[in-house]
Amino acid sequence: MTDSGLLFPEDDTAPQEDWDGIAAEAAVDENALYLELDGWEGPLDLLLDLARRQKVDLRSISILALVDQYLDYIDHAEALKLELAADYLVMAAWLAYLKSAMLLPKDEEEAPGPEELALRLQLRLQRLGAMRDAAARLMGGNRIGRDVFLRGAPEGLEIERKTRWRCDQFALIEAYGRVKARTAPAIHMVRERPVMTLESALDRVSNMLGVTLDWIELRDFLPPHAEPRLRKSALASSFVAALELARLGKAELQQDDTFGPLRLRRVTG
Amino acid sequence: MDDLARAVEAALFAAEEPMTAEALAGFLGDAAVGDVRQALRSVAQDYEPRGIHLVERSKRWHFETAPDLAHLLRREQEQIRRLSRAATEVLAIIAYHEPVSRAEIESIRGVQTSGGTLDVLMEAGWIRIAGRREVPGRPTIYATTPEFLEHFGLSSRRDLPGIAELRATGLLDPVDDAYDELMGEATGEDGADDTERSDDPEES
Amino acid sequence: MDDLARAVEAALFAAEEPMTAEALAGFLGDAAVGDVRQALRSVAQDYEPRGIHLVERSKRWHFETAPDLAHLLRREQEQIRRLSRAATEVLAIIAYHEPVSRAEIESIRGVQTSGGTLDVLMEAGWIRIAGRREVPGRPTIYATTPEFLEHFGLSSRRDLPGIAELRATGLLDPVDDAYDELMGEATGEDGADDTERSDDPEES
Numbered sequence: 001m002t003d004s005g006l007l008f009p010e011d012d013t014a015p016q017e018d019w020d021g022i023a024a025e026a027a028v029d030e031n032a033l034y035l036e037l038d039g040w041e042g043p044l045d046l047l048l049d050l051a052r053r054q055k056v057d058l059r060s061i062s063i064l065a066l067v068d069q070y071l072d073y074i075d076h077a078e079a080l081k082l083e084l085a086a087d088y089l090v091m092a093a094w095l096a097y098l099k100s101a102m103l104l105p106k107d108e109e110e111a112p113g114p115e116e117l118a119l120r121l122q123l124r125l126q127r128l129g130a131m132r133d134a135a136a137r138l139m140g141g142n143r144i145g146r147d148v149f150l151r152g153a154p155e156g157l158e159i160e161r162k163t164r165w166r167c168d169q170f171a172l173i174e175a176y177g178r179v180k181a182r183t184a185p186a187i188h189m190v191r192e193r194p195v196m197t198l199e200s201a202l203d204r205v206s207n208m209l210g211v212t213l214d215w216i217e218l219r220d221f222l223p224p225h226a227e228p229r230l231r232k233s234a235l236a237s238s239f240v241a242a243l244e245l246a247r248l249g250k251a252e253l254q255q256d257d258t259f260g261p262l263r264l265r266r267v268t269g
Numbered sequence: 270m271d272d273l274a275r276a277v278e279a280a281l282f283a284a285e286e287p288m289t290a291e292a293l294a295g296f297l298g299d300a301a302v303g304d305v306r307q308a309l310r311s312v313a314q315d316y317e318p319r320g321i322h323l324v325e326r327s328k329r330w331h332f333e334t335a336p337d338l339a340h341l342l343r344r345e346q347e348q349i350r351r352l353s354r355a356a357t358e359v360l361a362i363i364a365y366h367e368p369v370s371r372a373e374i375e376s377i378r379g380v381q382t383s384g385g386t387l388d389v390l391m392e393a394g395w396i397r398i399a400g401r402r403e404v405p406g407r408p409t410i411y412a413t414t415p416e417f418l419e420h421f422g423l424s425s426r427r428d429l430p431g432i433a434e435l436r437a438t439g440l441l442d443p444v445d446d447a448y449d450e451l452m453g454e455a456t457g458e459d460g461a462d463d464t465e466r467s468d469d470p471e472e473s
Numbered sequence: 474m475d476d477l478a479r480a481v482e483a484a485l486f487a488a489e490e491p492m493t494a495e496a497l498a499g500f501l502g503d504a505a506v507g508d509v510r511q512a513l514r515s516v517a518q519d520y521e522p523r524g525i526h527l528v529e530r531s532k533r534w535h536f537e538t539a540p541d542l543a544h545l546l547r548r549e550q551e552q553i554r555r556l557s558r559a560a561t562e563v564l565a566i567i568a569y570h571e572p573v574s575r576a577e578i579e580s581i582r583g584v585q586t587s588g589g590t591l592d593v594l595m596e597a598g599w600i601r602i603a604g605r606r607e608v609p610g611r612p613t614i615y616a617t618t619p620e621f622l623e624h625f626g627l628s629s630r631r632d633l634p635g636i637a638e639l640r641a642t643g644l645l646d647p648v649d650d651a652y653d654e655l656m657g658e659a660t661g662e663d664g665a666d667d668t669e670r671s672d673d674p675e676e677s
Contacts (some may be wrong), residue, residue, distance in 0.1 A: 079503035083368040084393025087380075118284055119451065122443045127377055130440040137430035139352070142422035147339040148322075149333060154537065157296060158547045165597035167556035168565070169625045170674070177639045183583040228302035261559035276545050279538040282525050283546050297545060320479030323487050334483040341480050341501055342487055429480030 029061060043091035046070065046075040048125050048132070058126045067095045187200055194230040196223075201237035202244060205264075215263040218242060273300060274308040278323075287329035287419060304313050325424055327415035335420075336422070360395060364417065364429055365441055368410035369398040376443070387411065395420065474519075477504055482527075491533035554599070560590045564599060567615050570631060572603040574612035591615065597622065664674040 040046045050069045051061050074092045077084055098121075101114035196204075205221050207238050222234045243266050245251035254263045274299050281288060288296070294305045309330055313323040320335050334342055352360065359382055362374050375382055388395040399412035413426070423429060435441050439450065480501050492500070498509045513534055517527040524539050540547055556564070564579050567573055579586050596598040603616035622629065634642070639668060 019373060029471055041358070041378065042380030049601070067617065106571070116448070120444055120448055123447050124377075124379065125449075127444065127447075128379065129441055130435055131358060131361050131365065131377060134405055134429070134431060134435070135357045138364065138421055140362055141430070142336040143341075144333065144420045144422070146343065147336050148333040148422065149342050149483070151282065151536075152487045152489035154285045155546065156285045157283055159296075160547065161552060162552055163596070164554050165550045165556050165599075167591065168562055171561050171564050171640070172625055174568055174635055175498075175561040176633075179562050179566060179582055180636065183581065215558075215564065270522050270524075275539065277524070278540055279524035279542045279546060283538050318474050320474075320481070330484070334487055335479065338480055342483060381552070427534035465502045 009095060043070075044124065044128055046073070046088070047091070047121075048128050051125055052129070054067050058122065058129050061122065061125075066100065067099045070095055071099075122126065194227065194233065196230065196234040196237045197238055198237050198244075201241040205238055205241040205247060208248065209230065209245070209264070209266045213266055215254065215265045218262040218264065271308070273297070273304055274312050276300075277305060277308040278312050281323065281330055282332055283303075284331070287326065287331035287415075289329050294332075324422075326422070327418040329415055329427060331419070331420070352389075355382070356389050359386050359470075360413075360417075362392055363390070363396050363411050364413050364426070365432060365435060367412040367426075368402075368414075370402050372408060372409050373443075375410075420428040475512070477501070478516050480504075481509060481512045482516050484588070485527065485534055485536055491530065491535035494531050494534070495533070531560055556593070557590075559586070560593050563590050564594055564617075564621075567594075567600055568617050568630060569623070571616040571630070572606075572614035573616075574606050574614045576612060578615075 013085060028243050040049070047066065047070055050073065051058060051066050053069070055059050071092055074084065083199060100113055102118065165196065206223055208216070220237055221234070221238045222231055226234060239262070242251065242253060242262070246253050246264070250267055251264045252267055253267075255261070277293055280293060280296060288306075290302050290305045290309060293309075294300045294302045297305070300452060309323070309325070313325070313330075316323045316332075320338055321332055322335050323330060323332055332448065347349075358378060359374055362377050363369055364371065367379075371387070387396070391398075394410050395414055395417035397414050400408050401407040402410050426432065432441075439447050442450075479499055484497060484500055494506050494509045497513075498504045500523045503508070513527070513529070517529075520527050520536075522543055526539050527534060527536055560580055563578055563586055566578050570577065570581065573581075575586060575591065576619055591600070595602075599618055599621040600615050601618050602613050605611040606614050613640060627633065639673075663670070
């Protein structure tokens with residue numbers, strides 16, 4: 001079973017206490033009590049109410065009497081054909097078992113003895129009872145909107161946040177420079193370099209090959225006093241020229257080991 | 270009446286929400302919190318005989334009407350949300366046991382608590398989720414809020430009706446602990462228990 | 474303090490609107506209007522030195538905070554924030570090219586400019602709407618304000634260094650930009666939200 005009817009507006013005629021109508025006092029009319037079943041918050045709640053009817057401190061209630069009252073109650077409700085939620089019946093069965101255990105001679109084997117079960121039930125009832133009372137006292141306090149009232153129309157405290165922006169001249173000028181630099185069209189200038197074209201390398205190499213039949217190292221084809229950059233270019237072009245001459249069948253190439261000197265000579269016939 | 274007291278009075282009067290001494294000090298420029306506290310106490314004292322009171326609830330201060338004038342000010346059309354019996358009980362259990370899990374609430378009440386009950390209390394702003402219990406299943410645990418204390422007119426949890434007595438008589442301890450205690454099996458376990466529930470109202 | 478004065482005080486405190494003496498008398502259950510008036514005057518007198526005053530305005534009474542404390546209750550908090558990089562660029566473009574439309578700013582910057590950036594610059598008081606360009610769509614055009622010149626210590630826009638001077642000082646060196654890019658500073662130049670990134674609250 002679960003809670004129902006959580007919130008409802010307090011009507012003017014109701015007593016100011018939040019709840020006290022549910023069998024707080026001993027019911028005069030017994031049937032009226034049974035008809036209140038909907039008002040119980042579960043079997044433990046019903047037990048607590050029955051226990052309170054014993055008009056003694058919860059610490060000294062008679063569990064046996066309480067069990068009888070509960071079982072009577074359930075019987076009576078069933079006789080009135082009231083629909084009982086399953087947990088009430090489960091509790092009834094458990095209490096019937098507890099009662100028989102309490103009445104029968106002690107069975108030493110049984111693990112939680114009936115006294116223990118009875119004591120635990122009593123402790124639970126005490127705790128629920130304590131919370132029930134606490135809730136009532138809590139609700140009876142000076143509640144805002146019922147007993148004490150807050151200011152009807154507070155002006156409110158206002159904090160206006162204003163932002164002052166900071167920036168300086170340098171940042172401004174720098175930003176413009178940045179924009180200009182970022183968006184200036186990019187022009188790429190390629191500097192003029194001393195190069196030996198493939199054509200001139202081809203001429204040079206074929207001419208030099210024509211002079212002799214011996215193997216000649218590639219490096220010897222390079223212009224002797226060229227500046228390093230031109231030398232590099234000449235080397236690359238001469239290498240390609242050598243490959244081209246080999247392809248045309250005009251020269252043959254020889255290299256003994258990797259990165260070793262590359263030699264070439266004229267092919268005759 | 271000194272300037273700070275006047276300023277504190279006016280600020281709290283105009284404020285839409287209760288304020289702590291710290292918030293007031295911050296709001297009023299660079300007033301020392303200690304001075305603000307002193308001003309609060311002196312203003313509260315000024316109002317004691319009056320129709321309006323300055324009260325502290327959960328470290329936050331606000332003005333409200335004197336409780337003895339309730340009958341004059343309560344208007345018919347005013348509707349205060351009335352809590353169901355279940356919600357009332359759950360709220361009390363949370364307040365007296367906090368932080369507490371739903372299973373613990375249910376074991377006290379002996380009945381399942383519908384999620385709706387907790388929702389209603391959360392919506393009212395009286396309870397909040399206070400984390401999870403570090404046990405298997407990591408259940409959510411609940412605690413009350415400053416608004417709860419405000420609404421029910423309590424300065425701190427120490428002011429919960431009868432809480433000291435309930436604590437002293439062990440009625441806030443779980444049944445198992447109480448049983449062990451009675452059976453003399455749990456010798457010297459009080460200490461451990463207390464620390465677990467050490468959410469003693471912090472106020473000093 | 475007599476009961477009627479306390480009741481009058483509490484009722485006016487809790488009231489949502491100012492009340493006449495007659496309304497108060499009715500509310501408080503047939504108190505004599507004359508007595509209510511007297512109570513009102515005595516309560517008003519009690520409050521004179523305090524931070525709250527009870528005042529009468531066109532026969533209706535209400536509480537309000539003392540006028541001399543108004544400055545405390547409506548505080549302005551000034552926050553100093555540094556202009557974001559994107560906003561600075563937009564401001565610089567406006568300064569160099571004014572009057573200029575948003576589309577023109579974007580084409581100079583090479584990235585989109587969020588409306589928020591222009592708002593920030595307007596809020597700062599450094600730019601203004603200078604009318605509309607008489608071209609299709611009549612776009613709004615922006616120009617700087619005298620406050621702008623003042624804030625940046627310029628006597629006129631002519632004081633801004635020209636392109637040649639920028640180049641001479643190395644400010645047009647693309648290396649800077651490439652470097653910034655490398656350092657991740659130039660990320661997010663999509664102009665998506667300049668204001669958001671400007672929250673460097675390194676002062677305040």
